[in-house]
Amino acid sequence: MTLSVPTGRAVDLRAQPVDEILDRVERSLQTRFDRDSVVRKRRSLGARTDRDTWVRIERRLLNKIGDQGWNGTERAARLMGISQPAWQGCVVWLDADEPAMWRADETELLLGGPIGTAVLSEDPQLSDAWWRAFNASLDALAAQSTSRVATPDTEPITQDLVTASIRGTFPGAFDTTVEQWLPAHADLNWANMTTPTFCLFDWEDWGNAPRGLDSASLWASSLAVPALADRVWRERHADFASRDGELMTLFVCSKILGPDAHSQDPRLEPARQMVEQTVQELHSD
Known part of the structure; x- marks a missing residue:
């Protein structure tokens, strides 16, 4: 039997307040963001931390998360021979009000802009x-x-x-x-x-x-x-x-x-x- 997943509303993170999300990730990862470095996109945020790493935060509706899960950045850490920022860790949580999930992945800083x-x-x-x-x-x-x-x-x-x-x-x-x-x-x-x-x-x-x-x-x-x-x-x-x-x-x-x-x-x-x-x-x- 296939379970139905309720659909939620699309959210544009460029337009809505995000301070509570940033505060939550800071507490979970035990770091502080440089708020001047925050990059806002439609469904993701990014910011530099006080330990010189980068955190990318994404919101994804549950019906967009398939059976394989939602851990691409984590799984990519095992790939060999590819120039990519090293993965450090993550925090994931379920949205309290919408059928959506949030994920924050911490990586080393990019090698360029x-x-x-x-x-x-x-x-x-x-x-x-x-x-x-x-x-x-x-x-x-x-x-x-x-x-x-x-x-x-x-x-x-x-x-x-x-x-x-x-x-x-x-x-x-x-x-x-x-x-x-x-x-x-x-x-x-x-x-x-x-x-x-x-x-x-x-x-x-x-x-x-x-x-x-x-x-x-x-x-x-x-x-x-x-x-x-x-x-x-x-x-x-x-x-x-x-x-x-x-x-x-x-x-x-x-x-x-x-x-x-x-x-x-x-x-x-x-x-x-x-x-x-x-x-x-x-x-x-």
């Missing part, structure tokens, strides 16, 4: 050394093994989701069956990596996903800067050249071109061009 927002409008001018470290970490991640399922946008990625996303936006006669499922970060964008030293953070949603999800996601985040999108494509060419990489290209383009498309999004036209090319290639496979 975040590159920018999730979608860039300017070239960050990354060094060749940065790209080498980036490739080494993504290759090391894909070579490992996990029972976790990736949850991009907090939704478990499944064959049905891939097919529905692609078919719902790009109907056609080509096969959408994924052949390779490999560990992926599942939230790879320019807000979750640092420069000048490469470091990849925010591991809440990592797990097995179709090959090429991370590469395609970063490429899609770069489309407003053509030279940067081209660099991502060249660096991760092996992913994009695979059949699964082609499917993931369509998967990420479905988010740009689908029902929620924004008419002023500068990524629309390059995404359309890539979809046309990719669909032709899939038909010829």
Whole structure:
């Protein structure tokens, strides 16, 4: 029997008071936050502590927490060969008023500053050394093994989701069956990596996903800067050249071109061009 989980209201942590949440985490982790360092996002908070660590706090509805649990950052600590901030510990609690859970993970400080927002409008001018470290970490991640399922946008990625996303936006006669499922970060964008030293953070949603999800996601985040999108494509060419990489290209383009498309999004036209090319290639496979 499948138990139903009540749904709660969405909360935007950029808009609501958060002092009580910060106070609770301070007491639980026995530390103090630098309140001037607090970063507020829609469903997460982050702040520097007085022991020179970083704490990320997230609220997630219970119906968005599957059977595998909600411990991506903790589980990522065992991954080898990846540049990421070392995990220190956590505190988790159930919301007293809503069907939601809170989680605060403490890690070492980042090795550099975040590159920018999730979608860039300017070239960050990354060094060749940065790209080498980036490739080494993504290759090391894909070579490992996990029972976790990736949850991009907090939704478990499944064959049905891939097919529905692609078919719902790009109907056609080509096969959408994924052949390779490999560990992926599942939230790879320019807000979750640092420069000048490469470091990849925010591991809440990592797990097995179709090959090429991370590469395609970063490429899609770069489309407003053509030279940067081209660099991502060249660096991760092996992913994009695979059949699964082609499917993931369509998967990420479905988010740009689908029902929620924004008419002023500068990524629309390059995404359309890539979809046309990719669909032709899939038909010829």
